Amino acid sequence: MTYATRNSHDICQEYAVNPKTGLTTTQVKQNRAKVGPNELTEAPPLPLWRKILRQLTDVTSIILLIATAIAAYLAITTDSSWLKVIVIGAIIILNVTITLFQESHAEKALAALQDMHVPMVTVLRDGAKTTIAAADLVPGDIVLLKAGNTVPADGRLLTAQNLTVDEAILTGESEPISKQTAPLATEPDSIGDNLNLVFSGTAVTQGNGSFLVTTTGMATELGKIATLLNKTKKQKTLLQQRLDQLSFRLTTIALIAGACIFILNFFFHDGAMADSLFIGVSLAVAAVPETLPVIVTLSLSNGVRKMAQRRAIIRRMTAVETIGNVNVIASDKTGTLTQNQMTITRFWQPEAPVTDINQLKQLTSAQKQAFTYMGLATNAEVSADGTAHGDATELAIIRLLDKYGLHRNELEQAYPRLAEDPFDSTKKTMATLHQTPDGKYLLIVKGALDRLQLANRPAKINQIHDQFANDALRILGIAYRQFDTKPELNWEQLEQQLTLTGLIGLIDPPRPEVPAAIAKAHAAGIKPVMITGDHLATAKAIAKDIGILRPGDHAISGAELQQLDDQTLAAQIKRYSVFARVSPEDKLRIVAAWQANGASVAMTGDGVNDAPALKAADVGIAMGITGTDVSKNAADMILTDDNLEVCQMVLKDSFYPLEISSCGRSFLLFY
Structure with missing residues (x-):
């Protein structure tokens, strides 16, 4: 039984607190010792040297390091130039720098989430109203709320006078929720159904009330999103995987060729050992395509410039290539597919x-x-x-x-x-x-x-x-x-x-450009799906209206989704075009299920609740106008005018990976 279905009097007894006087100073100290401060924390960041070491153990980096070592050896033992060593070293430094810069996006997303925490709150303690730092809240505190306040922790409402709360930060739905104090008859299916609970980071839009703090810090619903952002890792893109494979194959060929030249010269042409080794190693180093990463980076940069002209800002360069391979686009409803305006x-x-x-x-x-x-x-x-x-x-x-x-x-x-x-x-x-x-x-x-x-x-x-x-x-x-x-x-x-x-x-009606964009996505072989925190009936109606839910497609609620294990969900995921009343965790599972089927997934969204899925998707796309700082920092691409047609246009036009492939082929032929 959750707090939503229990009587508030019983919950106060559980926390040994009088709702009219609040906790005593002694109780506050005891509770703080158990749970710590009411703050969002992030996993300890890797030291810079560990981040650099991780990049240097990448397949391409290892090959370049070996080539650098051999080139340096030849420069020391012979009269050959140090230019090769300098060029390869510069390429390694450039690749590591770019990767470290991209990894900082996740840290910025977490920082934006931490900025949403309210600094000061009014509580009842020792029988008196007092203003304290939100970080000093502990479970059992009685917090007073009024219009304009941001809720500082998760808790159970004790009083509510015409109280409405905007929970879009967690649900993605902009319509404020009217709150009550009475216990719910049944367990709620989603966060938005908890009419007698309030959640950290949400905004009081009307009325006043008070609540008993039940959860603080990283244990809150907002904290769970921070945890997801900490844990979610970006998979290697198809381009990165193929570059690793190509580099490995070319290097293998180069080493075999070098070994063959050494054998031929030493055993069949009576060459001296040192001369034969020098010729073989020189050939192997010369054959390693150490400038291929630079060629790819330049091609990606050109794609970034072209997409910026289409009002799409690229935050992670490899997304330029991944966009052309997307075959599933999962979109949040409110504010992305719809106007976010009743x-x-x-x-x-x-x-x-x-x-x-x-x-x-x-x-x-x-x-x-x-x-x-x-x-x-x-x-x-x-x-x-x-x-x-x-x-x-x-x-x-x-x-x-x-x-x-x-x-x-x-x-x-x-x-x-x-x-x-x-x-x-x-x-x-x-x-x-x-x-x-x-x-x-x-x-x-x-x-x-x-x-x-x-x-x-x-x-x-x-x-x-x-x-x-x-x-x-x-x-x-x-x-x-x-x-x-x-x-x-x-x-x-x-x-x-x-x-x-x-x-x-x-x-909340669809954006005018959305139906046409959805139709073009279908025509291009891209499957659009809707992921929303709204009710199933509303989601289905909008999805039918804009062309996402077509004959033969199915819709599923978050409660039904949670009954499926990951393996079953992956097996059934292609049946569904609409996912309603879902949580941030559900959105992550949906993206992972599509990826488990070999799909390349683009995720669009604008809210804090979308951030983990934006980060996990092959391409995360945030709204530039309505999007929160958290969603933008978690995304790979930002639509500056929130126009989904721009997103569809970029997804449909696959000339970016073709251009990269063309540049790569030209380079190898020239090389």
Whole structure:
């Protein structure tokens, strides 16, 4: 049984803490001695000499070192030039430097993750409120939260007043989660389903509350991502593997040729031992293609320049070659395939057909009234500079009103707000009371349809609701009630006998360029798959809409995925095009399962939760505008304008590896 399904009183007893007074100083010291500071740590970095040694034991480096030693020996014992020694040595230093620079990307990703930790928090200790460093938190602490705070540790909520938390850092989904304190009836399937828990690094967007710290530091969900980043290692690219093979084969041929020349000269032409050895060794050294890595690097650099012209910044040079070999592209949904902006796409009123908002050019009087009531019962704001403040659903309403010239400040002047019954996650509605221009009073209630106390239910309402739900739309009802005189503020009584004015359907819509990019990927033989933390129904609806989920394809949830071992998942992975409600660990397993089938995988994403998979993929692609610093530092390539069509264009155009192969062939022929 997890903390989500247990009573908060029992959990407080487990930690021996009074929720009204907090831990004592003695308890804090004892708990800190057990778990240490509340900090994200990274594995001890390898010393520089170890990193250099690891690079020098690479196949290509060993061959170049042997060639350098032989060339140096010849330069010392004969009158031959030291130029060969200097050139090969410079090449070795260049290769090691480039590799060390690329390896620093992972360290930058971890540093960006550590920067997300909040510095100071308010807690209850010894019966008093006090502000402490977040690093000093221990399990059992009672932390106070309010809008604008970043949650400093994982824990179980004790109180929550209209509390909503943005958990996109962990789930990838931008819609804030309404929190509660009651125990859950069943074990949650994913992080986003833990309605009574809060997690380190997430942001409080509304309300206030308090929670009991249950986990700190690297044991938190954010810490688990840091652990994954520490553990995840990049595989050698196909180019690197083939270069190793080619270098080994050419060197073997060179050594055999040198040995043959030595034997022929010494045994069959009566050459002196020293002369024969000199001729054989000279041939072997001359035949080693020590400048091949430089030729490849120059070719890759040219690819980097060309992709930069297409608004794709390359952070790891070998990704230029790997991109041309990609045959699976796994993409995060929110912010990558979709706009990361809740949008009202459909509207319905009783006795009227469903309206597609994209086709709605002008409002009828009934629609204008409904939109006005929607705006009056909304608290979100968009400032003059375009900065949005408020809930994602309410911001969608504001944007819709602006589209039709209904500005919230003007509406409030015409209908002054007198009182508000705030949104509550239990009752799932909010209400506002206004005075109308004719001196009467108007109550507006906005929320879940099944919680609206309607005087009469329209005949088609259930059919329309199911239609919206089947298309994975988030549904919101708007109802009202009119009064001739100002009513008493008994909200429970006021919010009865309501009249429905309309239903709206919202969704985070696909980016405009995505369907075409997906179609081109299919045409190029690249299989696109969606990986998301969102619900399965929503993921399937979006995937069908943009062309990822096609007839014969299947979708799977994170809970179902966790029932499969790695071997079974690898055997079945080709069946699935949609992976929903998945965790960062699940994303890593999905990438590994495709790689186990011999696929070259590109992973696109923008969130912290995508970072381990971005690092593990053959090519990690981050969004330049919406992407977090953590995701960008873990990626191999960054799309500067977040345009997935650019990504598809780069993947489809395989001239980069062809160009590298052409340069390599020309070099070998010349050599």
